[in-house]
Amino acid sequence: MNQALLFEEDFISADRALLRGRRLEHLKSIIKPSAGDWIPVGRVDGLMGQARIIQLTDSEAELQVTLDHPAPPALPLTLILAMPRPKMFRRVLQTCASLGVKDIWLINSYKVEKSFWQTPWLSDDNLRENLTLGLEQAKDTVMPKVHIRKLFKPFVEDELPALLTGKRALVAHPGRAQPCPTHLEEPGALCIGPEGGFTDYEVGKLEDAGCQGVHLGPRILRVETAVPVLISRLFDACR
Secondary structure, X not given: OOOEEEOHHHXXXXXXXXXXXXXXXXXXXXXXXXXXXXXXXXXXXXXXXXXXXXXXXXXXXXEEEEEEEOOOOOOOEEEEEEOOOHHHHHHHHHHHHHHOOOEEEEEOOOOOOHHHHHOHHHOHHHHHHHHHHHHHHHOOOOOOEEEEEOOHHHHHHHHHHHHOOOOEEEEEOOOOOEEOOOOOOOOEEEEEOOXXXXXXXXXXXXXXXXXXXXXOOOOOOOHHHHHHHHHHHHOOOOO
C-alpha cells in the first residue's frame, strides 16, 4: 500500500478521516508509524496528498488530511477482456488498475467456462477491493469502471461498434498478420481473449466490428502476462 485510499465513508469531517480494517492493519504491521507521522493518502475519484496521524489505536487511525494534487493521468484505453479464470482474475484487475486502465469490459467467449461467471470476485465489494489494491499500489485515486457482458454476439453487434468510435481498435490473437503497434498517440481499444484465445468466429466478429487483428509474436502468453505486456507496448506510461 503505497498510498492509503480514502472513501467517502471514511471522512468524519472535511479534513478528518478514519482508517480501519485492512488498511489499518497494513499501516500498523508494515509502515509502523506513530502519532504525528505523515502518510500518503488519496480520496477516491479526487485529489492526492498527505495525512497526519492524529491518533492511532487498535481499532482505528484518525487522520488529518491535506489533499492538494491530482492523480496521474488515465490511459486512453478501453480494455475488452474475455472473463479470465477466477484464480487469476484478481491479479488481472489489480494490474489494470495499477497501469491506469479506467474502462474495463468483461465479456463472454466460447472458451470461457460458465462457472467463471459464478465467482464471488465479480461482486461489487470484491471488484472495489481489488481495484483499490491496484490504485494503492500505483498511487492513483480514480476508480476504474467495470462493465459485465455475458453474451458475446449481442455485445459485439449492438454495443462494440459505438464503443470503438474514435479509437484505434485492436484484437490480440496469435497468427494475425500485423504485430501489435507501439506508442499509440490516440485513444485505443484492446480486445484480449481467454486462455486458449478467441475462436476464429469470434475474431472475425471483432474484426467486423472494427478491430484490427494483431499479434505479439510466436509465444503464447497467459492472460495475466498478456494484459500488462500489451498495455505497456501500446502506451508509454513513463513519458
